[in-house]
Amino acid sequence: MPELPEVETIAKQLDKKLRGRTIKSVELLQTGRETPQGSKFVKAVEGKKIERITRRAKLLIWNFTDGSAMLAHLKMTGRFVFVDKDYQLGKHDRAIFIFSGLRIADSGLVRLVWSDVRKFGFVKIVKPAELVDVMACYGPEPLESQAQELADRLKSPKTRMVKAALLNQEVIAGVGNIYADEALHRAKLRPTRRLGTLSIEDRLRLAKEIKRVLCEALKQGGTSANDYVDASGAKGKFLDFLRVYGRKGERCRECGTEIKRITIGQRGTHYCPKCQI
DNA sequence: CCGAACCTGTGT
């Protein structure tokens, strides 16, 4: 589900609410997607003080004051949502985190629920050294990099389709299926184009559009195409601004041509056959 | 490189 704008939105909300707090207790409702497993996980997180909560690629990073961290990947349907004391447990809830210092008077939000319908997501406790490795294994952060640096990442392998390259987190971090399609439309490039066929201008234009679309989506709190909600349970508002994603059969907002849908790397891929060459 | 796998839910 969430890509960079959605994960960033959640990271900021969690950071604002939880920075400086201590994880008082954790209730594991369903085991199997946490590391270490079961009671070891509970033992590893309880009592940890949160220094700050950040994002790298599509990973949420809960930095603890002792240098260790909890990584959380939401994959397709993962959620972190603040709930009040009257919250009724849902079928797909995996854990509830309770934080010290949070009172009912604090806008009534006392607990954070981690849920995940499809169970692809995970949380993992890592030591400082492993955290360094994880941070280094991804490509550059698009919102913190110059367009030229991103453009340079899109040179090779020459035979790779540009859409596939955009989905590879080692090339550029945080771009997923929605924003790959949207950036390619804005840059007027077919998703099937091979990297080797892109001119210097093409790559720079694409890099700029990647930055632009991610920035605009972030301002709208991300895109709720299916299940996505932020930590307050609210949907993202960028859906209304999408130009191709999920618009198969509808008219291109630029030229009126019918939006096509093809499959690249087992992912639905949307584009305008007239605007995108 | 491609397809399958991990899962559940929803829409046609």
Place this chain on the structure above:
DNA sequence: ACACAGGTTCGG
């Protein structure tokens, strides 16, 4: 019944 869903990893 079948296609499809914001992701990633693994095997062939």
